[in-house]
Amino acid sequence: MRQLLLGFLFLVAVSANVPNGYFDNLVDVAPEEVLPKLVTSNSAFGLCPSETYIDYYNEKWETSLGLDSSLTWRNASILWEKVRTMINEGNIGNFQKLCHSRDRFYYNMGQILYYQCVNLFSLLQWTDDIREAAAYVRMWQHLDFMCNVGFEQLLIPGDLKCVETASTNLTCVHEFEHNTNWSNVCPLVDTFMNCQKNLIDTACGVPNGYYACEGIRLGYGSYCTNLRCNVQ
Numbered sequence: 001m002r003q004l005l006l007g008f009l010f011l012v013a014v015s016a017n018v019p020n021g022y023f024d025n026l027v028d029v030a031p032e033e034v035l036p037k038l039v040t041s042n043s044a045f046g047l048c049p050s051e052t053y054i055d056y057y058n059e060k061w062e063t064s065l066g067l068d069s070s071l072t073w074r075n076a077s078i079l080w081e082k083v084r085t086m087i088n089e090g091n092i093g094n095f096q097k098l099c100h101s102r103d104r105f106y107y108n109m110g111q112i113l114y115y116q117c118v119n120l121f122s123l124l125q126w127t128d129d130i131r132e133a134a135a136y137v138r139m140w141q142h143l144d145f146m147c148n149v150g151f152e153q154l155l156i157p158g159d160l161k162c163v164e165t166a167s168t169n170l171t172c173v174h175e176f177e178h179n180t181n182w183s184n185v186c187p188l189v190d191t192f193m194n195c196q197k198n199l200i201d202t203a204c205g206v207p208n209g210y211y212a213c214e215g216i217r218l219g220y221g222s223y224c225t226n227l228r229c230n231v232q
């Protein structure tokens with residue numbers, strides 16, 4: 001069931017040349033001193049009215065997955081590790097359980113509250129720990145990707161090998177790493193997304209590049225506005 005990992009491969013692949021193990025996110029690759037620059041105050045969705053909402057729905061979600069319900073969004077890196085372990089076991093039961101729990105979390109909270117509360121700018125009202133706040137938001141973005149757009153991809157097993165092989169070409173990754181202006185990251189994320197999309201589309205055919213592009217957009221560009229991946 002290695003296909004289950006496909007939605008994440010792009011993210012893993014782009015960090016393959018970095019020595020310190022797994023990361024897949026701008027916040028993780030950015031030098032510490034530039035982190036505050038990545039945070040702007042223009043949240044498009046409005047802010048979460050109360051931390052109590054997150055704690056309440058997060059606990060229900062944990063319970064449904066059999067996770068330690070004392071962990072909150074402030075323990076996001078531990079939660080993400082547990083979720084990733086479930087994903088990496090690669091069985092379809094886990095996958096369905098995770099996506100079902102994700103759907104319940106979203107529908108119980110409601111769309112508006114979801115976007116207001118699973119939101120970096122909201123979480124930063126209550127913590128200075130940008131990495132932990134970003135990890136929580138990113139965990140839900142990963143689940144969104146995996147359970148929605150990524151799901152179609154997961155059902156096309158034949159493309160896995162091709163994408164894996166093509167992702168060893170680090171041309172786009174190196175270009176991103178060398179050229180990024182850490183005070184103004186979004187334009188280079190856009191370039192990176194399109195570079196990787198073209199690379200994967202060329203090697204493996206449409207729409208595989210689209211998924212690669214979405215993977216980068218969610219992992220690196222979630223702080224940017226107006227980034228789009230197109231299927232064609």
Ligand SMILES: *[C@@H]1O[C@H](CO)[C@@H](O)[C@H](O)[C@H]1NC(C)=O
Nearest residue numbers: 070071072073074075076078
């Ligand atoms: C979870 O986060 C809280 C708040 O930061 C912290 O006090 C607690 O020790 C963390 N729990 C674990 C298991 O690390």
Ligand SMILES: *[C@@H]1O[C@H](CO)[C@@H](O)[C@H](O)[C@H]1NC(C)=O
Nearest residue numbers: 037179180181182183184185
């Ligand atoms: C990096 O971006 C900042 C903010 O937009 C800009 O002021 C600066 O000139 C840029 N640096 C380079 C080397 O382009």
Ligand SMILES: *[C@@H]1O[C@H](CO)[C@@H](O)[C@H](O)[C@H]1NC(C)=O
Nearest residue numbers: 169170171172195198199202
């Ligand atoms: C890697 O990708 C770049 C850009 O798409 C391409 O020009 C280059 O030929 C590729 N390298 C290999 C070894 O396939």
